[in-house]
Amino acid sequence: MRSEAERRKLVNRLKRIEGQIRGIIGMLENDAYCNDILIQSAAVNAAVNAFNKELLANHIRTCVARDIREGKDETIDELVATLQKLMK
Template sequence: MSTSEPNAAHCATETSTRKSHHSQETKKDLLTRLNRIEGQVRGVKGLIEKDTYCDDVLNQLAAIQSALNSVGKLLLEHHMKSCVVERIQEGDSAVIDELLVTVRKLMR
């Protein structure tokens, strides 16, 4: 893949800079979700500063974890449908091992 190709920055191999190619809609959705999570984390910090009852803080942490898991699932889905498929089509089967390592990390 040369740098003059229109999709050269998308799912490039390890020999070049790897980048995603999310649609603007997907990127906006991910950023909105992450901004909301960031606000939730700041909220939990405030709860701790105010000595809020532990169970209430733990429930907020569970909500944050769930939101992070949702972002991870969305990213994983897009990654598999785009980057992974492209690399397999290019004959790069190493992407499967890379994906398995990532899935293991997500499942911890």
């Protein structure tokens, strides 16, 4: 379970990303210069990465730590698999 403050913070990040995506769509619809669109796309990628880092850090501090303390070692394998997917 995440706190209401954490949930709000994550949702706000995603809403900003959603706005950035809408901005890129508008740029395409208005035939913006390719380089400008690419720069905005890179900004979206950075924002998604920041979201993932925040969510992952909280997951490790809470869920993973709890499961390890409870002896649920399969959580480590799950975390490794998740990290491998994030690093593709």
